[in-house]
Amino acid sequence: MNIVRLAALMACNAILTGCQPPFGTAQPAGSNAGKCDASSIQTLIGEQASPALLxxxxxxxxxxxxxxxxxxxxxxxxxxxxxxxxxxDESLEILRVSCG
Structure with missing residues (x-):
């Protein structure tokens, strides 16, 4: 009985470990560093995309x-x-601006 319980705990631990984000990828609580906000650049829709514009x-x-x-x-x-x-689109006209 103890072996079955131990095996079940080990399986649950393995499953939950797989749900964790990779080490070092989490942002500190309340941090907006690098967080995208596309609302200020919606005016780019219809413009021609280029590396400089990007x-x-x-x-x-x-x-x-x-x-x-x-x-x-x-x-x-x-x-x-x-x-x-x-x-x-194919001609590099911007159709949508989004984050994510």
Missing amino acids: DQARRKSKAAIARIVRPGDVVTMEYNAQRLTLTT
């Missing part, structure tokens, strides 16, 4: 990182509060 948008939105996503691009789908995304 960097300017990243700085203005206070995002830590930024990317341009065109139709058909393969992108990671995990949420990242520090990332700015400019979604464009």
Whole structure:
């Protein structure tokens, strides 16, 4: 009976450990360092995306990182509060500005 209980506890521990974020990725409580805010750059919709505009948008939105996503691009789908995304059409016209 004790072996079954020990095995069950070990299994639960393994499952819960897998749910933890990687070490060092958590932001301190109340910290907004690098947290993206796309509300201030919604005026970029309709503009032509470029590396210079992307960097300017990243700085203005206070995002830590930024990317341009065109139709058909393969992108990671995990949420990242520090990332700015400019979604464009084939001609690099900005269709959507978002964080995450």
